Amino acid sequence: MNYSKVIHRLPVPYLGDELHHSGWNSCSSCHGDPTADRRYLILPSLVSGRIYVIDTKSNPSVPSLHKVVEPEDIIQKTGLAFPHTSHCLASGDIMVSCLGDKDGNAAGSGFLLLDSEFNVKGRWEKPGNSPLFGYDFWYQPRQKTMVSSSWGAPSAFTKGFNLQHVADGLYGKHLHVYSWPDGELKQTLDLGDTGLLPLETRFLHDPSKDTGYVGCALTSNLGHRLRGGPQMIQLSLDGKRLYVTNSLFSPWDRQFYPEMVQKGSHMLQIDVDTHKGGLAVNPNFFVDFATEPDGPSLAHEMRYPGGDCTSDIWI
Known part of the structure; x- marks a missing residue:
């Protein structure tokens, strides 16, 4: 089962790039x-x-x-x-x-x-x-x-x-x-x-x-229980799945969340109730980037292959 697992890693040729948005x-x-x-x-x-x-x-x-x-x-x-x-x-x-x-x-x-x-x-x-x-x-x-x-x-x-x-x-x-x-x-x-x-x-x-x-x-003011604090979000096209990562920018992460830099960041799924309203953390989806082979890694931006409701500009 690959659900909630890293299935591929693409290294880039240079260090120190600070890949950020996408x-x-x-x-x-x-x-x-x-x-x-x-x-x-x-x-x-x-x-x-x-x-x-x-x-x-x-x-x-x-x-x-x-x-x-x-x-x-x-x-x-x-x-x-x-x-x-x-x-x-x-x-x-x-x-x-x-x-x-x-x-x-x-x-x-x-x-x-x-x-x-x-x-x-x-x-x-x-x-x-x-x-x-x-x-x-x-x-x-x-x-x-x-x-x-x-x-x-x-x-x-x-x-x-x-x-x-x-x-x-x-x-x-x-x-x-x-x-x-x-x-x-x-x-x-x-x-x-x-x-x-x-x-x-x-x-x-x-x-x-x-x-x-x-x-x-x-x-x-942002409340948080995990390492770091919520930063980037990505909402599915049906509006029901909101994904969150918690790394902003590595120099700032080192300053404000040194534990996250040492242990890696997270990716979570928040379930959105589109009928009654309300948000809830999905307990079955949790990606911990602490165990990456060249990590721990700091995850920032996310993208759905087929599009999303967060980054697409509507015309």
Whole structure:
């Protein structure tokens, strides 16, 4: 029985990448293109700046490395570094948020475009329309709007969390509102001190709605009983299975949850009662990454092969 077991491991060629978020080369936003194929996973490396492209179709149980986009190519063509969130676009391009320049300055943040062959095309936003800080982003095509959030300067957060850096202005508290797909910065929303470190950004799944949410990390309160704290989530297409991992970013994990770094992180399933409401931890599904051959490992992002209700952008 392989249920709740690791069935394959794909090592990447380099150490120190800090694989963080992931996304597909195509998803629901490409529904009008019959040739679109949800085949490749896009894996930005937050620290090294590489972007890995993983083939999940040739052998779904044994994903393989398809291509590596090197940081030198990205920097030369865009000036961007520290890639974070990736989303596919209806055009077939892939958009990746980048959190700074090669020196870790937040002033160099912006949005990278890859073409359908995973070549660097350039920047998405118009010149002079870079965000104050970078992190996550989400676009709502029917509203002709994209919203991006703010973590901090890579020169600060890669060294671990220092509260003085917040006072020094090295962390964000803003949401950036762009015209979609034009890339013009229309508005910068100051969330104040109660909105410091706004991270994950989501719109409602109804594409006609203009309502969205953002989680602000510094002022949030999260209860937990396992090592670490809940971080990334992935909801199944039927809305009944919510998967959770509990590693945020290894330098911060070492600072706040040293036991988790020593013993590994977890992946859990939360059952969602879509009829009566309510959540419950599934006692039969628990993945402990402490026993990985090269571990213990820190698990962050997850993806369903056939799509999900967490990362797909609905149009």
